[in-house]
Amino acid sequence: MQEKLKKIREEAMAQIDHAEVLDRLNDVRVSFLGKKGELTQLLKSMKNLAPEERPAFGQMVNETRAQIETHLEKAMKVLEEKALEQQLKAEEIDVTLPAKKNPVGHRHPNTIAREEVERIFIGMGYEVVEGPEIEYDLYNFEKLNIPANHPAKDEQDTFYINKDIVLRTQTSPVQARVMEQGKLPIRMICPGRVFRSDEVDATHSPSFHQIEGLVVDKNITFADLKGTLEQFAKEMFGENTRTKFRPHHFPFTEPSAEVDVSCFKCGGKGCRFCKGSGWIEILGCGMVHPHVFEMCGIDPKEYTGFAFGVGLERIALLKYEIDDMRLLYENDTRFLKQF
Amino acid sequence: MNTTLSWLKAYVPELNVTAQEFTDAMTLTGTKVEGFTEADRDLENIVIGQILKIEPHPDADKLVVCQVDIGKGEPTQIVTGAPNVAVGQKIPVVLDGGRVAGGHDGKLTEGGIRIKKGKLRGVESNGMMCSIEELGSTRDLYPEAPENGIYIFPEDAVVGSDAIEALGLHDVTFEFEITSNRVDCFSVLGIAREAAATFGKEFVPPVVKETGNGEDVHDYVKVTVKDPDLCPRYTARVVKNIKIAPSPKWMQRRLAAAGIRPINNIVDITNYVMEEYGQPMHAFDYDTLAGHEIVVRRAAKDEMFTTLDGQQRKMDENVVMICDGEKSVGIGGIMGGENSMITDDVKTMLFEAACFDGTNIRLSSKRIGLRTDASAKFEKGLDPNNAEAAINRACQLVEELGAGEVVGGMIDVYTTRKEPVRISFEPEKINAYLGTDISENDMIRYFQKIDLIYDAKAREVIAPTFRHDLFRTADLAEEVARFYGYDNIPTTLPSGEATAGKLPFELRVREMAEDVAEYCGFSQGYVYSFESPKVFDKLLLPEDSPLRNAVKIQNPLGEDFSIMRTTPVNGMLTSLAFNYNHRNKDVRLYELGNVYLPKALPLTELPDERMQLTLGFYGEGDFFVMKGVVEELMERLGIMDRLTYDPSDKKPFLHPGRQADICLGKEKIGYLGEVHPTVAASYGIGEKAYLAVLDMPTVTKHASFDRKYEGITRFPAVSRDISMVVPRKVLAGQIEDVILQRGGKILESCRLFDLYEGVQIKPGFKSVAYSITFRAKDRTLEEADISAAMKKIWNGLEALGIEIRS
CATH class of the missing domain: 1.20.1270 (Substrate Binding Domain Of Dnak; Chain:A; Domain 2)
Structure with missing residues (x-):
């Protein structure tokens, strides 16, 4: 066994x-x-x-x-x-075969730029406010120190609906509207569509977008304006960005300035984007004109403030190296997919 | 505004700067230099030569061989084809290795053309004689230059010296962008004053001497101003025994560099003073003035007037006319008349330097369609006190140039004198405004540099009348900031109460809409707010459609951009069509933009601006894909109530059988559908296209980002399938309504799983099957619970004429 x-x-x-x-x-x-x-x-x-x-x-x-x-x-x-x-x-596969995507759509470059600006200013304590695109002449001009027959009205090539109502030529009327409400202090930005009677070409459009900023409080200084925009420029265009403030004139600010930033393509050495100058003009700004305060019911002896305006398309075109403004309104998916 | 460095240097003699230094520094003190052109940038090694000998070329009929003295002892040999050379002439010669700006046809070459010695048809040539065009200029600016030939210098030119210098071409022309508040800088003197202040050099304006003979101008002419509000000041002087001649070279050069063509001494003087002082002037032929009288008044209605360019123009009663005793002789501030203009035979003339109301000039010049150098200056609003200085300067130039005999005295009709503005000087306020710590003395120093006077006793700053932009402390702060340097002002952040940054709710909703649309494959487009009224016909809207009530633009860029859109559909279809034309496949777009709905027309109050989310696609997908995107969005926006779809409102631009209004309860929030084939075809979209439009204000009203966790129930779900034969006209939505309303609390969901229409089903009916899921949160359901709920549902369905099969 x-x-x-x-x-x-x-x-x-x-x-x-x-x-x-x-x-x-x-x-x-x-x-x-x-x-x-x-x-x-x-x-x-x-x-x-x-x-x-x-x-x-x-x-x-x-x-x-x-x-x-x-x-x-x-x-x-x-x-x-x-x-x-x-x-x-x-079961080995050819991993280089094409991917199967669930195609996701793309944000418009204008919106990307706008949301970026909004993010920066919200972080600095600003509220985002909007206003009407069809606006009273009173807000678009008069309360901004641009009285009837002021040459600036011609310069801006306004679209009129009638003598009292216009397509707003700037987002600045929202400043007047917010100030009139009298809730102080104010820190706000206002993004929006504006209109000027320019024929369509590679660098002009009869409709474009601006972002307006306004700060009103006691003891606001021109130095605060400089500091704020310098910080914005650094966040928007990179830590090494330098800013240059040049005197300028706007009816609703005094003193006024135009602001250049060091070219974010070449860092200021000079290239085709900055036309060799190393600087790119990016926005206009200034201390709110005392007369504007008076017209909006704020006492300029007690309060001071600053305002600035930046063109959204200008930022989008420069940042993404888009060479023709018309592309922004054709909505060709071959264009949109690049953002 | 253009001017040259050399002209500025005439008033700021110590201004020794490069063009780039000037540009940078002036821009930083507020006189923005847009660019500059160096007239000699492409000119190199060009001297004055004298032709000693001319011989024919042995091998070419059209060429000659010249021996030219270039001041180097030995003459040099140059072959030329120029027709106008002669022995003894002094001419510009570019030597071997030098450069000229362009060809003799006036075409400029970027970087210039380098000239090298070589052989022309076998004969050695060591350089080139130059025409004015080759030197980068024109006969307009150098009227003495011959047409088609070498430029000839006057006899006193120095052989061997720099020809560019002799032509005044070592100069820079600056282009300035002058802002509308600085009217004084639309003049060479104004810019020179700023330049002197910027570089800390002395400003030396011209010294205007007393001019005129012993006679009195009041014996020659009488001036009446009927409308002093439109013409605050009118000054006039008379010049007799006029000798018309070319103006001197220095004056011609300065005018030429400013882009003004030299004509003769009298015309050139008026233009010169206009540039120098920023004050337009006019010269009338005194002998043509009836009654030797000037009357300033409004034009008659529809008055026809011939201006000195020979054009007949129609006036209106708001245009200021300069008249003599009988007739109009000029349009005030815009252009003189043909009937009184200076000719070569003029003997006596009347000089006018006046000040007109800027706004009226601007509007008049627009209405009559004539904008001139003069009107461009007047419309900015000139300082009446400048007129006197300017007219006296002009008379001084007349005397200096020997152009005529100036009659003594000046006629001056000046109703309301413009006085300087006094501004209280509060340096601490200026520092508080700027955030600086600038000393009082420095501030006063900045003011004095630009001719603002400091009255120490009154502690006031007196702004001269040419500065019509200075009224308050803020204005003084700007002057201080400019010369202290914007760069030197510190950078701080606003102090004071902290504020919370905030994106308002409606913008958060919009961002979510963007996100969901993009997850679903839609890319964002931007569309103009204005469009053509033809759009309504294209969308097949009936004549009485309220969407045709659009806000009209008074001055549109053209009919295609003349109304503010009342619907976003055209924009979307146009964008889809653009893509279709460019053969883009499976295009999905969305757009967020306003429509403008007037409350009443014509507009008396602002229209209702409503943000619309518009989705559109062609290619892969159908109606239900679009519906899915809408529902996905609603879910993400926390809108949990069931959307209902009402197909009864037929929108003409959508397929009549494939469209619905999207409703939340009784409220309409938007619509969706397949684009009507006729409409798609008229836009050139050759495939089925789908649209959805959501009214964002309504959506926002219902949206919420608040979420509350409801728990995941431990108890099992029970499903029942229900199979039905349904009359065709009964909609799935009606069946779901019954199930949802009658299923009670324990109903969790229902899902369509079969839909069939065809031969096996009797005509007029369709087969529909739903799976219904029940679940309770607190217990396991019993059979009785479910059959009771199912019974209720059955009854409800049978009431719709539905046969239940199982």
Whole structure:
């Protein structure tokens, strides 16, 4: 019997060692360990043995079974790993085949620039305010110190609806509207669409966008204006951006300035973007004219303030190197997809 | 405003700066230099030569061989084809290695043309004789230069010396951008004053001497001003025994550099003084003035008048006319008349230097369609006190140039004298305004540099009348800031109460709309607010459509841009069509922009501006894809109430069977649909296109970013499928209404999973199947709960004429 047991074990071990596929191992399990398997049969034949021999024999059979099972499991693990390996190999793909995208749309460059400016000023404590695009002459001109027959009215080439109502030529009327409400102090920016009677070409559009800023409080100084815009320029165009304030004239500010920033393409060395000067004109600003305060019901002896205005398209065109303004209104997806 | 460095130097003799230094410094004190042109930038190695000998060229009929003295002892040989050379002439010669600005045809070459010695048809030539065009100028500016030939210097020119110098071409012309508040800087003297202050040099204006003979001008002419409000000052002087001749070279050069063509001494003097003082002048032929009288009055209605350019023009009663005893002889401040203009035979003339109301000149010149150098200056509003200085300067030049005999005295009709403005000087306020710490003395010094007078006793600053922009402390602060230097003002941030930065709710809603549209594949477009009234026909809108009530622009860029849009549809379709024409596939666009809905026409109050979100696409997708985008957006905006779709309002630009109003309860928030094939075709879109328009103010009213976690229930859901035969006209929305209303609290959701119309279904009916899910938050549902709910739903559906199959 022992001989037989040994033979079974050797036979089983050999078959396990020779099995090359998982199915074959299962066959081996069934043929040796299954209900009708050789080992089970052998165990059944134990009744032919003397009762005193049975426990020892039983133990031997069980040991053999355990040995076979252990060996079988090891072999299965090896074969399973091998099978997985083969499967993975078979599943290899060409990772350079084209991607399957869920196409996502693109923001307009104007909006990207506007949201960037908004983000910077909101961080500095400014509220975003909007105003009407069709506006009273009173707000667009008169309250901004541009009385009837002022040449600035011609210069701005205003679209008129009638003598009292215009398409706003600037976002500045929102300044007057906010000041009139009399809630002080004021820190606000106003993005919006404005209109001027310019024919459409590569650098002009009869409709474009501005962002207006206004701060009114006690003790606001021209130095505050400089500091604020300098910080804005650094955040908008990079930490190394320098600013240059040049005297200028706007009817609603005094003193007034135009602001250049060091060219963000060449860093100020001079390139085709800044036309070799190293500077790019970016916005107009100034201290709110005392007369504007008076017309909006704020006492200029108690309050001072500054205002600034920046052209959105100007920033978008410069920042993204767009060479033709018309592209902004054609909505060609080949253009829009680049942002 | 253009002027040359040399002219400025005439009044600021110590001004020794390069063009770039001048540009940078002037710009920083407020006189912006837009650019400059160096007249000699492409001229190099050009001297005055004298032709000693001319011989024919052995091999070319049209060429001659010249021996030219260039001041180097040995003459040099130059071959030329110029027709006007003669022995003894002094001419500009560019020597070997030098440069000229362009060709003799007047065409300039960037960087100039380098001239090298070489052989012309076998004969050696060591340079080139130059025409005025080759030197980069024109016969307009150098009227003495011959047409088609070499420029000839006068006999006193020095052989061997710099020809560019002799022509006055070592000069720079600056182009200034003068702001409207600085009328005084529309003159060479005004800019010179600023330049002197900027560079800390002395300003030396011309000394105007007393002029005139022993006679009295009042014996020659009488002046009456009928409308002093339109003509605050009128000065006049008389010059007799006029000798018309060319003006001297120095005057011609200065005028030429300012872009004014020299004509003769009298015309040149008036132009010269206009540039120098910024005061336009006019000269009348005294002998043509009837009654030797000047009357300044308004024109008669529809008066026809011939100006000195020979054009007949129609006046109106707001135009100021200069008249003699009988007739009009000039349009005040704009242009003189043909009937009184100076000719070559003039013997006696009347000089006029007047001041006209700027606004009236601007409007008049616009109405009659004539804008001149004079009107451009007057319309800015000139200082009447400048007129006297200017007319006396002109008379001084007449005497100096020997152009005539000036009659003594000046006629001056000056009704209301313009007085200087006094401004209280409060240096501490100026410093507080600027955020600086500038000393009082420095401030006073800045004022004095630009001729503002400091009255120490009154502690006042007196602004001269030519500075009509100075009234208050803020104005003085600007003057201080300019000369202290904007660059030197410190940079600080506003102190005081902190404020919270804020993006208002409607803008947050808009940003979310942008995000969702983009996630769904739509790119953002921008569209003009104005469009053509033809758009309404293109969109097939009926004549009585309220959308046709649009705000009209009085002065549009053209009919195509003449009305403010009342619908965003045209903009979207135009953009889609642009893409379709450029063969872009599967285009999805969105736009956020206002429509302008007038409350009444004509407009008496501002129209209702309503922000619209417009989505449009062609290519991949259908009606239900668009509907999905709308619902996705609503979900992200926290609008949890179910949207309903009402197909009953037929918009003519949409497919009649594929459109719906989008409603929230009873409120309409927008619409969507397939573009009507006729409309799509008229825009040139050759595929099916879809639109959705959402009224953002209404959407915003319902939107919310507040969220509350409701828990995830542990109890299982139970689903029931329901299969129906439905009359065709019953909409899925009606079935869902029944399910949602009757399903009770335990109803979680319902989902359409089958829809079939066809042969197996009886005509006029469709087969529809829904899967309905029930769930309770607090317990496991019992069969009884579900059958009760299903029973209610069945009953409701049967009431719609629906047969339940299972």
